[in-house]
Amino acid sequence: MPHLPQIRIPATYMRGGTSKGVFFCLADLPEAAQVPGAARDRLLLRVIGSPDPYGKQTDGMGGGTSSTSKVVILSASTRPGHDVDYLFGQVAIDRAFVDWSGNCGNLTAAVGSFAISNGLVDAARIPRDGLCTVRIWQAQIGKTIVAHVPMTDGQVQETGDFELDGVTFPAAEVAIEFLDPADVGEDGGAMFPTGNLVDDLDVPGVGTLKATLINAGIPTIFVDAAAVGYTGTELQGAINEDAKALAMFETIRAHGAVRMGLIRDVAEAASRQHTPKVAFVAKPATYTASSGKVVDAGEIDLVVRALSMGKLHHAMMGTAAVAIGTAAAVPGTLVNLAAGGGERSAVRFGHPSGTLRVGAEAKQVDGQWTVTRALMSRSARVLMEGHVRVPGGVLEADA
Structure with a gap:
């Protein structure tokens, strides 16, 4: 029986805050995975190494914890006033399931730097030195997030002395603003959905x-x-x-x-x-x-x-x-x-x-x-970049 060669997809493995995940540009995904659906989920499950009854995700990029079983898909934004559209998938470890119902605030810290480094932000808006303001549209929750990414000599600055509990080594500080973060969409209703504080x-x-x-x-x-x-x-x-x-x-x-x-x-x-x-x-x-x-x-x-x-x-x-x-x-x-x-x-x-x-x-x-904005500081760093490989045929329903 012939075996299909592996699929090779450009990807970046990044830490954002206290999480890690595999980042993709939407246009780099196989055509069938460029739209939401079963084919995309099958691909990303295989990238991460799920489902894994051993709970280790040894045959994938996941780390066997919720903090390290994550994927991000980014594209240049078509929404006015925004630079990048951001999709986050939480990959289950022991089940064939990708949860697209929310955001990852930790990996949000890495979205801005990835977007800058991968040409998703207009070069005219990127300072050679100082802070680059990246306006992110988090499509799943319908919210704007603003990342203030440090730049040095025209490159994203990742090293620094900012310490974040839960991360062993210091790095550059990335300030994050969550604008109007209360979920008032049809999925969640008002900030306090029952109308009560308690x-x-x-x-x-x-x-x-x-x-x-x-x-x-x-x-x-x-x-x-x-x-x-x-x-x-x-x-x-x-x-x-x-x-x-x-x-x-x-x-x-x-x-x-x-x-x-x-x-x-x-x-x-x-x-x-x-x-x-x-x-x-x-x-x-x-x-x-x-x-x-x-x-x-x-x-x-x-x-x-x-x-x-x-x-x-x-x-x-x-x-x-x-x-x-x-x-x-x-x-x-x-x-x-x-x-x-x-x-x-x-x-x-x-x-x-x-x-x-x-x-x-x-x-x-x-x-x-209502809440107009929430603010916190995180850090982010590229851990590895290049290509991720998955077995051929993974996009097919019977793979």
């Missing part, structure tokens, strides 16, 4: 939990850590090695998704793993981060732990950080109360790898809360 969420087998349900950055369900038996200072092992805990959080996520109007029935949650996120919060407490660094309660406003793709995240998802900053800016939410209450424009929170500061500008308009 809801009573009935979760079978768990009980009735106080919850803040918010659409900002990414749909997120916040609960008090103590209400689910935790302190908010846990590291990954305390949650990810406890099957009962993971099942509890998935149940909370599924019922919260229904309450937010994201799905009609809890059974649909399995096909929407990337969103919503579920997180638990608590007042500041001293703890030792995964790196061994001691995070002092006096350095932070609150502690937050969040789950992504069914597991506790090793640091914090960028989009969830937007949700944290936004919720903290609205007096009366669980996040705001954990941070001490009152009005605030920024918070520094503790996560498993250390701390992160995020700012948000929230206000009430006609009795409804």
Whole structure:
């Protein structure tokens, strides 16, 4: 039986924030994968190495975690006032599934530099030195994101002394602005989809939990850590090695998704793993981060732990950080109360790898809360560039 040669596709492997992913220019993908659909998903699953019952993605570019099982597709934007259109895919590890329902805030930090380096930004707008402002259209959530990318001698500057907890080595700082990040599209509704800052969420087998349900950055369900038996200072092992805990959080996520109007029935949650996120919060407490660094309660406003793709995240998802900053800016939410209450424009929170500061500008308009922008700093770096290869025939349905 003849075997088809491998397909060779231009690609770049990048770190953005505390995540890694494979970046593509839309025009470089095989024709069948240049449009959304099964052929594109099959190709990207094979690139990453999923589904893998061993959970390692050894035969692909993935790293066996939600933070390293990601793909990005970029193209020059046809939308006025924007430079690049950005699509993000969260690739399931053990299932043949790519979730296109949300954004990755961490990889967003790498979008601007990739766009500049790959000719997707008008050369006339790129300074030789200083900051290049890249206006990104995140097509899935219908939002504008602005990346301020440092340039040196006409090239994207990737090295520097900016330190980001969750990333071992320093790099150049990339400031990110999420404009009007509250999801008001048909998929999610208002920033607080129930109209409440705090809801009573009935979760079978768990009980009735106080919850803040918010659409900002990414749909997120916040609960008090103590209400689910935790302190908010846990590291990954305390949650990810406890099957009962993971099942509890998935149940909370599924019922919260229904309450937010994201799905009609809890059974649909399995096909929407990337969103919503579920997180638990608590007042500041001293703890030792995964790196061994001691995070002092006096350095932070609150502690937050969040789950992504069914597991506790090793640091914090960028989009969830937007949700944290936004919720903290609205007096009366669980996040705001954990941070001490009152009005605030920024918070520094503790996560498993250390701390992160995020700012948000929230206000009430006609009795409804809205957020005009959220800000944070990340870093990004090209790890490898060239071509990725996948076995021939992968685009076919019976591959």
